[in-house]
Amino acid sequence: MSTIQQLGNEEVHPDVLLVNRAKQGDVAAFEKLVRQYDRQVFRIANHITQNREDAEDVVQDAFLKAYEKLNQFQGNSKFYTWLVRIAVNESLMRLRKRRTGRMVSIDEDVQTEEGSMPRDLTDWSPDPEALYNQSEMAEILKKTIQGLPPGFRVVFVLRDVDGLSTEETADALGLSIPAVKSRLLRARLQLRERLSKYFRKNAKNGGGK
């Protein structure tokens, strides 16, 4: 992530300087923003659409839309949070198209008790990552998170993988702070529960796979 520059008494995020230059038609400044955030946008789009092609389209469409709307960016939130909001909307639109118009939303609260109380309480192997090679690991992690409701996945990814604050996540997703908090807890516990069968002690001998 970028460093903060000190200008007088006010801290100005370097993105704001790039956005201001881009607003004046400096495409090179916008290119820097694209290179800074394209991987994250691709990740979020994949988590929502679960389709690589759609995620690539979302990266293009989200940045183009951001460029077109740059004048609407007021700097009240971080540029990245604003960009994520666009990317989430673009991802949901792709998802709706693929599901022939069925309503897809991330703000519906999912009524599930799953994971609210831990059941698998076996301790994990001291080094669970050593149990699997890199591609097995990627497959396990992908499969596990794909099993969560979309609204849980996105909150987890923004908060825990991307490092956004609760407030920024709420802002990016148009959710209340309590909704973000409750989803994050359930997402973390559900992922933990589901990963336990792969990572618990003796998982490989005990039929974890």
Place this chain on the structure above:
Amino acid sequence: MTCTEFLAQLDELIDDEVTFSLRADLEQHLRECEHCEITLNTTRKTIEIYRSHEIYELPESVRVRLEQAILSKCKKC
């Protein structure tokens, strides 16, 4: 403190957002409850694993193609 009360504070504990006195209570519960200790440690590990493994890698060739497509359209805006 019950396990349910502990779990209600799990995120705050993981994110280091608890007051000094609440932390002391939570740590006291952890000393007495192996299950909550396992839950805490494995939840922390869950986050750490997801943070350190990129499951949706964007290959450099695709990245360059997307960036070129975006910027060529921006120039026409």
